[in-house]
Amino acid sequence: MTHKPLIDTCAAILDDAQHTVTSTPQLSASHEFSLDDAYAIQAAVLERRLARGERRVGMKMGFTSRAKMVQMGVSEMIWGRLTDAMMLEEGSSISLEGFIHPRIEPEVAFLLKDRLEGDVTLLQARRAVEAVAPALEIIDSRYENFKFSLEDVVADNSSSAGVVLGRWSSPDTDLENLGVVMSFDGEPERIGSTAAILGSPWRSLVAAARLSASRGEPLEPGTIVLAGGATAASYLRPGLHVRVEVEGLGRADLKVDG
Ligand code: OOG
Ligand code: MG
Numbered sequence: 001m002t003h004k005p006l007i008d009t010c011a012a013i014l015d016d017a018q019h020t021v022t023s024t025p026q027l028s029a030s031h032e033f034s035l036d037d038a039y040a041i042q043a044a045v046l047e048r049r050l051a052r053g054e055r056r057v058g059m060k061m062g063f064t065s066r067a068k069m070v071q072m073g074v075s076e077m078i079w080g081r082l083t084d085a086m087m088l089e090e091g092s093s094i095s096l097e098g099f100i101h102p103r104i105e106p107e108v109a110f111l112l113k114d115r116l117e118g119d120v121t122l123l124q125a126r127r128a129v130e131a132v133a134p135a136l137e138i139i140d141s142r143y144e145n146f147k148f149s150l151e152d153v154v155a156d157n158s159s160s161a162g163v164v165l166g167r168w169s170s171p172d173t174d175l176e177n178l179g180v181v182m183s184f185d186g187e188p189e190r191i192g193s194t195a196a197i198l199g200s201p202w203r204s205l206v207a208a209a210r211l212s213a214s215r216g217e218p219l220e221p222g223t224i225v226l227a228g229g230a231t232a233a234s235y236l237r238p239g240l241h242v243r244v245e246v247e248g249l250g251r252a253d254l255k256v257d258g
Contacts, residue, residue, distance in 0.1 A: 006031060011044035014156050017142035023100050024142055028149045038154035039215060045157055046081045054083040057224055059212055060137065062158045064204045064228030065196040068105070071232040074150050079211050080158030082224065088138070088164045093255035102140045102161060102236045104254070105229035106182040106244040108175065108194055108201045109135040109165055112225065116209040117218035125205045128219075131168035132175060132201075134246035136182070136254055137226055138162030139233060163226065166244070166252030176200045179247040180230045184240055190231035194246065201227035 010027050017024040027033070033041070050056065062068070062078040069075045088094055096102060113130035120128075140161035143152060153159060177195040181188050198204050204227035212219055219225065236242070239258035245251040 003033075003037065006033060007037060007040045007044050010041045010155055011048060014041070014142050015045050015048045017100070021098060021100055023144040026143050026148055026152045027155055028152050033151055033155070035151055035154060038151040041155035042080065042157050045155075046083070049083055049085070054085045056081060057084050057087065058082040058226070059208055059219065059223065060158060060160055060163075060226035061204045061208050061228040062153070064198050064207070065192075065230055067192065067196060067232045068229045072153075074153060076150055077207060077211070078150070078154050078158050079208065080160040082160060082163060082226070086160060086162050088162050088254065090164050090166060091253045093257055094162075095257045096236060096238060099138070099140045099161060099236075100142065101146055102138050103146070103233035104136055104138050104182070104236050104242055105233035106180050106190060106192070106231055106246070107135040107137045107229055108197065108227045108246060108249070109133045109163075110205055110225045110227070111168060112219055112221055112223045114221055115218060116205070118210060118213040120206055120209045122202050122206060125202055125209065126171060129171040129205070132171050132173055132249065133168045134166040134244050134249045134252050135226060136164040136242060136244050136252055137229065138236065164252050164254045165224070166250050169249055173249060175202060178249060181245045182231065182234070183243045183245070184234070186241070189234050192231040194230055196230045197227050204228055
């Protein structure tokens with residue numbers, strides 16, 4: 001049974017928090033809801049954004065690396081929905097005004113050319129990919145102090161807030177164990193490997209196909225999928241120049257207004 005009033009109330013709280021750039025207490029402190037409800041709340045938040053003219057462009061995976069699980073104290077894979085309003089121009093300078101307490105993390109992105117639905121093999125996942133790119137993800141929990149339970153973060157669209165994509169490369173590029181460096185003002189801030197993402201980012205895409213289909217939203221051609229942070233995330237601050245470099249894949253840059 002779904003609890004429509006609960007879903008709508010929670011979606012309104014989270015959507016308003018994002019809008020008004022004001023953090024909110026964890027929903028789980030005052031509302032009882034299941035993981036299923038949490039995904040329904042996430043879908044309802046998305047409906048509100050789509051009603052305002054945003055367009056769905058993709059899906060992001062979360063907690064696919066140990067570093068992320070440990071940092072946030074959540075040990076189950078999650079996913080979220082990406083819209084065009086979250087896409088930031090590579091190399092551009094952004095204002096932090098619309099964010100509550102943004103953090104940034106290094107990622108790998110996939111662009112699908114074919115539909116990917118349900119239980120697929122690694123080979124099927126590879127064949128459905130048009131291109132791969134290095135990426136930066138800005139996460140901005142709508143919860144106070146960036147603290148949440150599994151259900152809380154799922155309801156909050158898995159903290160989705162911004163995405164920067166580097167140049168697309170052929171999916172034949174080896175992705176299994178590439179060095180990943182996220183630097184702040186030219187100094188390494190987080191260092192890792194794509195192997196930290198479930199052993200290989202391809203596994204994250206396989207999981208994305210399964211999880212999205214289980215909610216009746218199979219991955220369609222043209223969809224962008226973020227594989228999940230390869231390292232823990234770091235807080236953004238004014239004036240910062242952030243760069244992600246993924247060995248053999250290239251880089252992506254983002255600047256923050258001073
Ligand atoms: C939740 C989002 C997790 C990732 O890449 O693991 C995530 C959070 O850390 O706030 O995006
Ligand atoms: Mg992420």
